[in-house]
Amino acid sequence: MTALLLLPLLLPFAVPALARRALDRLAPVTALWVITVSAVVLAGCSLAALGGFVLTGLLKLPVFAALGELVRPLPTPSDLVVVPAAAVSVGALAVCAGTLVRAALREFRAFRSARTEACRRPAAGDLCVVDSPHPDAYALPGRPHRIVVTTAMLRSLDVAEREALFAHERAHNRGGHHYFLAAAELAAHCHPALRRVRGTIRLAAERAADEAAAAAVGDRRLTARAIARAALAGQDARSTRPDLAPAAASGPVPHRVKALLATPHVPRRAAAWIAALLVACTALSFASSATGVLVVHHRVEIAQGEESR
Numbered sequence: 001m002t003a004l005l006l007l008p009l010l011l012p013f014a015v016p017a018l019a020r021r022a023l024d025r026l027a028p029v030t031a032l033w034v035i036t037v038s039a040v041v042l043a044g045c046s047l048a049a050l051g052g053f054v055l056t057g058l059l060k061l062p063v064f065a066a067l068g069e070l071v072r073p074l075p076t077p078s079d080l081v082v083v084p085a086a087a088v089s090v091g092a093l094a095v096c097a098g099t100l101v102r103a104a105l106r107e108f109r110a111f112r113s114a115r116t117e118a119c120r121r122p123a124a125g126d127l128c129v130v131d132s133p134h135p136d137a138y139a140l141p142g143r144p145h146r147i148v149v150t151t152a153m154l155r156s157l158d159v160a161e162r163e164a165l166f167a168h169e170r171a172h173n174r175g176g177h178h179y180f181l182a183a184a185e186l187a188a189h190c191h192p193a194l195r196r197v198r199g200t201i202r203l204a205a206e207r208a209a210d211e212a213a214a215a216a217v218g219d220r221r222l223t224a225r226a227i228a229r230a231a232l233a234g235q236d237a238r239s240t241r242p243d244l245a246p247a248a249a250s251g252p253v254p255h256r257v258k259a260l261l262a263t264p265h266v267p268r269r270a271a272a273w274i275a276a277l278l279v280a281c282t283a284l285s286f287a288s289s290a291t292g293v294l295v296v297h298h299r300v301e302i303a304q305g306e307e308s309r
Contacts, residue, residue, distance in 0.1 A: 004292035005052045008045035009191075011285045015042060016196040018278045023200055025271035028207035029175075034275055035204060036180045038282040039197045043190035045289035047096070050089040052289075052296045057086020059300065070303040100189040107185075110242035111142075118146045126173070127166065129154065135233035137165055138247035139172035147173070148241070156233035161226035164217045165248055168227070171212035172246040177205040181244045199251075206251045210260055213248075224260035227253060 015038065023031045058064040060082055118128045118140055128140075132150040140146040147169040157165060172178070184201035187194040214223040231249040241247060 004288050004295065005049040007288040008042070008049040008285045008292075011281055011288075012042045012046060012191045012193040014281055015039065015278070016193060016200070018274060018281065019197050019200040021274045022271075022278055023204050023207070025274050028204055028211055030275075032177075032180055032201065032204040032208050034278060035197065036183050036201050038278050039187040039194050039201065040183050041282050042285050043187035043194055045285040046191045047093070048289040048293055050093050052293050053082075053085045053089040054093065055300075056296055057083055057089070059303070060086075065303075068300065068304070070300075073303065096189055100186070103185065103189060107242055107244055111244070114140055114148065114242055114245065115142055115146075118148055126170070135230070136241060136247070137169060137230060137234075137249065138241040138245045139169040139177070140241075140245050141173060141176075141178040145173040153230065153233060157226060157229055160217075160219075160222055161229060164213055164219075164223045164226035165230055167216040168209045168213035168223070168248040169246075171209040171216070172205070175205075175208060175212070177209065177246045178244050180205055181246060185244065202246075203251045203255070205246055206248070206256055207259060209246065209248070210256055214260060220260045224257045227260070228257050 019035045019038070022035055026034065059068050059070065117130060121128050121130060123146065126145055126147050128146045128148050130148060130150050133152050134150060135153040135156050137147070137149040137153045140148050147166060149165070149169075153165075154162060180201055184198040188198040210223060210227065213226075214220040217223060227248050231253040234249045
């Protein structure tokens, strides 16, 4: 049982390297889906494993054994292993919950502030222009979706570059990329190894929007130039946008510009192997956590006298 519950806690450490390779070899939209779903499943499996350790440790204590109506000792490995594992798991879950709540409250305040600012300004369709000396532009989800751009950013780009920038931000809203960023943030608070995957998911969302913008304006070089100039204009400006609001000038811009200037993505044979490894890692974690939880449940039923050994 212990080994089964440990595996979901160890497998996420292999995911950051696999996620980076998947983004390099898969189409951006495909990579975004595969990496995000894998991160969320791995995060859930790690929480389930921690919960299994906590439950096992609690049921070793007389007061919780009585509450659980145990009529015989819970069959587990040595208490020297179970009790410390349960204590560490309780601490880990408390840290996860605390950091997640703080991050959620901070993001909620940032979104509310951004929506309030956008609603105060007259909108031209989905475009909202904010008078500010700080160059910035981002996709603001909600009802309705908005593209928020500052006057300083508009002055930094020519007409064609503005259209490429707007196409990029519209691609974010159309693709629901804020949901992927939210899922990445959630996973990052569930397991420390998944914090490094958060950046890969953000880059995948930006690459997907880059490709959509290039297709919309019909010019990859123009899109690359618009992104580069927007990033250069906003590099010294303090942005007030929410963390989960995707923006064209965020992420490793040189990597994105290089990808746009290169030949459009052609699926490679290695891509299937990288995707398969990532999916296999996720499936193994899910199978291990599910089996471990079922083993714990079975042993609790034995201790309750509902089943024989």
